[in-house]
Each structure stands twice: as C-alpha cells, then as structure tokens.
Amino acid sequence: MKTTQTITHNTNTQEYVIRLRKKKFPWLILLLPLLLLLLLIPIPQDIDVQVFDAKTLKEIHLANVNSELVQDAETKTDKQETDEKGKTSTASSYSFLYEVLFIENTASVAIDASKNGYRPEKLTGNYAELQKELQIIRLEPIIETVIKFIVVDSITRKLLPNIEVEVSNDKFSGKKNTDNQGETTFADVTINKDMNMIVYARDDKYENVRKSYSVKQQDLTDTIAMLSIDNGGMRGERGEINVNLKWETEDDLDLIVVTPCNDTIYFQNPEKICDNSKGQLDIDANIGPDNLIDDPQENIFWDKASVGKYQIFVLCYKKRKRNKVNYVITLIHNDKRTIFNGSLIKSGEVKQVHNFVN
Numbered sequence: 529m530k531t532t533q534t535i536t537h538n539t540n541t542q543e544y545v546i547r548l549r550k551k552k553f554p555w556l557i558l559l560l561p562l563l564l565l566l567l568l569i570p571i572p573q574d575i576d577v578q579v580f581d582a583k584t585l586k587e588i589h590l591a592n593v594n595s596e597l598v599q600d601a602e603t604k605t606d607k608q609e610t611d612e613k614g615k616t617s618t619a620s621s622y623s624f625l626y627e628v629l630f631i632e633n634t635a636s637v638a639i640d641a642s643k644n645g646y647r648p649e650k651l652t653g654n655y656a657e658l659q660k661e662l663q664i665i666r667l668e669p670i671i672e673t674v675i676k677f678i679v680v681d682s683i684t685r686k687l688l689p690n691i692e693v694e695v696s697n698d699k700f701s702g703k704k705n706t707d708n709q710g711e712t713t714f715a716d717v718t719i720n721k722d723m724n725m726i727v728y729a730r731d732d733k734y735e736n737v738r739k740s741y742s743v744k745q746q747d748l749t750d751t752i753a754m755l756s757i758d759n760g761g762m763r764g765e766r767g768e769i770n771v772n773l774k775w776e777t778e779d780d781l782d783l784i785v786v787t788p789c790n791d792t793i794y795f796q797n798p799e800k801i802c803d804n805s806k807g808q809l810d811i812d813a814n815i816g817p818d819n820l821i822d823d824p825q826e827n828i829f830w831d832k833a834s835v836g837k838y839q840i841f842v843l844c845y846k847k848r849k850r851n852k853v854n855y856v857i858t859l860i861h862n863d864k865r866t867i868f869n870g871s872l873i874k875s876g877e878v879k880q881v882h883n884f885v886n
Contacts, residue, residue, distance in 0.1 A: 574617035575658045577651075579610050579641050582666035587614030591643040591667065594618075597655060599635040641665040675753070676713045679706050679729050682756035687711075691757070694728040727755065728766065735761025738768075740863070762858060764811045764827025769886060770860040771840055773826040779853045780814040780846040781872065783826040788836020788886075793828055794843075805834035820848075833886050840881040844872035857881050 579591040591610045595618040596603060608616040618639060635655035642648040646667035651658075679691045687710025694703045695714050704712040729737040735758040762772040773783040784794040789802035798809040813824030842855060857868040861884060868881050 575637065575639070575655075576615065576617050576662045577610075577639060577641070578662055578664055579614045579616075579643075580664065580666045581646075582668045587612070588643055588646075588667060589614065591641055591646075593639060593641050593665075595637060595639045597635055597637050599655075639663070639665070641667060643667055645670055674713060674715050676711060677706070677727065677729075677753050677755055679710050679712075679755045679757060681734075682758050684759075688731070688734075688757070690731075691734075692728075692730045693755070694730070695725065697725045727753065729755045729757050731757065734759055736764070736766045738766030762827065763825045765808075765829050766860070767829035767831045767833070769830045769833040769838070770858070771828045772858045772860075773842060773855060774824075774858070775853055775855040776823055777849050777851075777853045778814060778820040778822055778824075779844065779848050779872075781824075781826070781853065781855060782812075782843040782845045783809070783828055783857070784841040784843055784878075785828050786839040786841070788834055788838065795845075802836075803834035805830055805832055807833070835886055837883060837885050839883050840868075842870070842872065842879050842881055844875055844877045847873075847875040859884070861886065 575595070577593055579588045579593065580586065581588055587610070589610060589612050591614065593608045593610060593616050595606045595608075597605075606618050608618045610616045637653060637655050637658055639651040639658075640648060641651070646669055649665050649667055651663060651665055675695065677693050677695075679688045679693065680686060681688055687706075689706055689708045689710055691706045691710070692703060693706060693712050695701070700714075702714055704714065706712045725741045727737075727739050727741065737755050737757045739753075739755065741753065762770070762774075764770075764772065771783060771785055773781060775781055782795055784792060785807065786792050787800055787802045787807055789800075791797070791800040791802060791807075793800050793807045793809055795809065795812050795815070798812070800807050807828060807830045809826065809828045811825055811827040813826055814820050840857065840859070842857065844853065847853070852871045852873045854869070854871045857870075859866045859868070859882065866882075870879055870881065872879065
C-alpha cells in the first residue's frame, strides 16, 4: 500500500519529525460501476388495476387483465388475473434509469379487461400517469334475454300466423315465423347496454314493417314487443329510409332517387353504394307488355343510409293511357311518414318531388 510522508523541521532543536500516512483506497471508483448497474437492473414499475361489475359494483374475481406498453418501436405485454378483491398489478418491469429517461413522457399503455358474461373494456393512457393511482375498470354484464313478438293486423287487430319475423343486432341474428297465435320467440338474445335492435315483419299480403328498438339493460328476462302490419300497404323491403311510388294505371312510371354521393338509383341502376351504404330499387313495375298490372308500385330502400342530401324524382317513362296518371310517393324517414301526391301527363315528363337531408 502506498503511503505519503510529511517532514517537519524544528530549528531550535535541529530535530526532524517524519510522519507517514496511508493513502485512502479509491472505493468511489469501484462503487461507480456498481451504482450504474443498479440503475440498469429492471425493477417492478406496476400499474395497479381493480375490476368491478358495473351494475352491482362488486369486485370481479379472476377477470383477465392484459396490458400492452408501447415505447418507440418496443412493445411489452403482460397478462394477469384479478384476485378476490378484483385487483391485480400489470405492466412490464423496467429499470429506474430507463423509466426516468424514456418511459416517463412518451410510453403509452393499453389495458384490456375481460370476463365471461361481461362486455370487454379497454383503458388507455400515459404510462407514468396511470402509475400514480389505482385504475378502476367497470365491466358491463351481458344479459341473455328471451324476446317474444306478437304480430297483429293494424286494422282488424287479429293475430297473424305465419308472418316472417327477423331480429338482428351486433351480436345476434335470426328469423322465425309466427305460430297460430301470431307469436314467435327468440331465446338467448345477447343484449348490451343501449344496444339498438332491428326487427322486421314480412308477408306478401301486408306492408312490411321495420322497427328499431333501443334496448336498455334490465332485470327482466322476458321482453314482449307487438308489431302491427298494414293490410294492403306498401310493397317491398323496409329500411332506415324508404321511398315508395304507387299509381293505379298500366302506364310505366319510374321512381328516381339521387344519393348524397350524386349517384342515381332507378331502373337502369337499381343498386348504388354511397359511403358503404347501399341503396336498392327492389320493385320495378310495368316494365313491358307481358307484366302489366293496374296497381303497380316501385320501392327504393336503404337498410342503413349514409348522411347527406337525397333528391326524389318521378318519371313517366311510357304513357299507355290517354288520361293523366296520378301517383302517390311515400317517404319513411326517421320513423316518420310523409306523403306526396302528383300527376304526370306525357311520356318523358319528369317531376322533382322532394329533397331531404339524413
């Protein structure tokens, strides 16, 4: 071990005193790499999560909690299950130095919570912010219901057998015919909170019906809905928007609708797609001499209509009678019916009937 020396001279006695002192060992130099190593060692940096039933507010045991942390091009995932109190800690471990320098400001986290019988929920945010406090996730229960439909004649109020009823929503779709009592039942229909359910009733002798129900979560296990269909009403399919043309001669009239995409739906273009929404002409009457009827109809519908301006026209394609032909156009929009009456006199005559915005 190296030492340092100090020499002191006393002039009175001519004595010299020599003191020797050991040099201190450079512990700081050796500790510095160890300190850096400790800063780089991964340590738990968890996000605490608790999962509840949104309806009962009870903790959910064994819910699946999956997390994904994204930092630049690096992605780390973690999978956990909640304990008896609905709690778990989820996130990958990072070193203290890495967290301070990088994760603090830029890393994003997505946490998915799921459980059988519940609708999955997702929580997203900044890694550092989510670490600061317990994150609460509430799962909405999925209710399996039995839905019964009764179909009646809107005029006579008689129960109608053998009417096709179709039910559809985001999770379920099915078709059944009514029995002799005018009833049909759909079991185990999955209903989520505020889910829209579309119901159709169809029969050749009646006007088809389309109704939208906004279903709320409830304790009831049975839901009963009544569908009234009109005898001798509009023919053709129902949709979110319907435009129907009626007249009572063997003349050939054509229904024309211009969509928000400036496409024209009529006999030469019976289907057009606008913003992923399809409009369709499903009835085209009195086309030729072999299929003439004296109570014709034409019908254009959109099951789900795009947003924008719609324009309705009627064309007298071919006049076969001397007298003018009277027509009725029915618009069904936002569950409201609007009737437009008019007449055409000669072949080639076109009338603009109505414009509306969806």
